[in-house]
Amino acid sequence: MDISRVEVFLDNMDQPFTVLENPPFKVQLDPSELAEGEHYLVVVTYYQDGSSDHHEYVFEVKRKGPVFAGHIARAPLMSPVEVELLDAAETGPLVRPRPVFYAALPILLFLLIAGVATWLGYYGETSPQNPKIAPGGVVAASAAGPAKAAPAPATVDGKALFEQYCASCHQPDGRGMPPTFPALAGNAKLADAAYVIKTVLFGKPGTAMPPFKKLSDEEIAAIVSYVRTTWGNDFGAVTPEDVARLRE
Numbered sequence: 381m382d383i384s385r386v387e388v389f390l391d392n393m394d395q396p397f398t399v400l401e402n403p404p405f406k407v408q409l410d411p412s413e414l415a416e417g418e419h420y421l422v423v424v425t426y427y428q429d430g431s432s433d434h435h436e437y438v439f440e441v442k443r444k445g446p447v448f449a450g451h452i453a454r455a456p457l458m459s460p461v462e463v464e465l466l467d468a469a470e471t472g473p474l475v476r477p478r479p480v481f482y483a484a485l486p487i488l489l490f491l492l493i494a495g496v497a498t499w500l501g502y503y504g505e506t507s508p509q510n511p512k513i514a515p516g517g518v519v520a521a522s523a524a525g526p527a528k529a530a531p532a533p534a535t536v537d538g539k540a541l542f543e544q545y546c547a548s549c550h551q552p553d554g555r556g557m558p559p560t561f562p563a564l565a566g567n568a569k570l571a572d573a574a575y576v577i578k579t580v581l582f583g584k585p586g587t588a589m590p591p592f593k594k595l596s597d598e599e600i601a602a603i604v605s606y607v608r609t610t611w612g613n614d615f616g617a618v619t620p621e622d623v624a625r626l627r628e
Contacts (some may be wrong), residue, residue, distance in 0.1 A: 409421075411465055438452070
């Protein structure tokens with residue numbers, strides 16, 4: 381998809397500190413202009429077809445001698461925008477690779493493959509035998525006892541989904557990073573289930589909140605139910621049917 385513009389938010393800014401409207405879409409930060417410690421960068425990408433997505437970066441700035449140096453602690457996958465930290469403290473002449481090390485790599489790889497093959501061969505022979513099929517297609521019970529029933533399918537984990545998609549902005553404990561990322565703990569707006577579902581589905585234009593309509597009704601219901609019943613919130617759960625009605 382073609383990018384129409386990119387908005388970049390730094391830490392608790394409620395307005396982007398830079399907007400890119402022409403390629404190359406690349407963000408450069410100078411650590412010497414930032415305080416020491418951990419920083420957050422949110423890159424919101426808008427496409428020509430009207431869709432958008434966002435990616436969060438976490439980076440640290442530390443003093444190294446007379447200059448400040450930056451280190452990206454967490455970067456998202458598949459981001460169409462490149463983020464670069466200008467780091468004068470770590471620039472210097474290229475180190476020529478040692479031929480002995482690279483010559484040993486094929487040998488180490490062979491030994492690793494041989495070890496894995498030996499392990500699989502040994503434990504494969506000691507694994508339980510397949511159950512016998514009795515006439516009529518019925519699985520016969522083994523000497524060890526009757527076959528156990530298959531476990532029930534796992535339910536959608538709202539906490540895990542929140543930590544995957546939301547915690548980097550709203551924080552794992554729901555305290556957020558106001559004003560850019562509002563707190564969810566003790567937020568009275570969560571009492572309106574339709575408002576919360578629509579916000580997760582369609583995002584909030586003009587802010588760093590992106591739409592998550594790519595998720596299924598079950599996944600969105602699990603996230604909304606989690607934030608409405610956690611951190612002291614007592615607003616109740618929602619169902620996938622509630623999400624489906626508002627998605628249309």
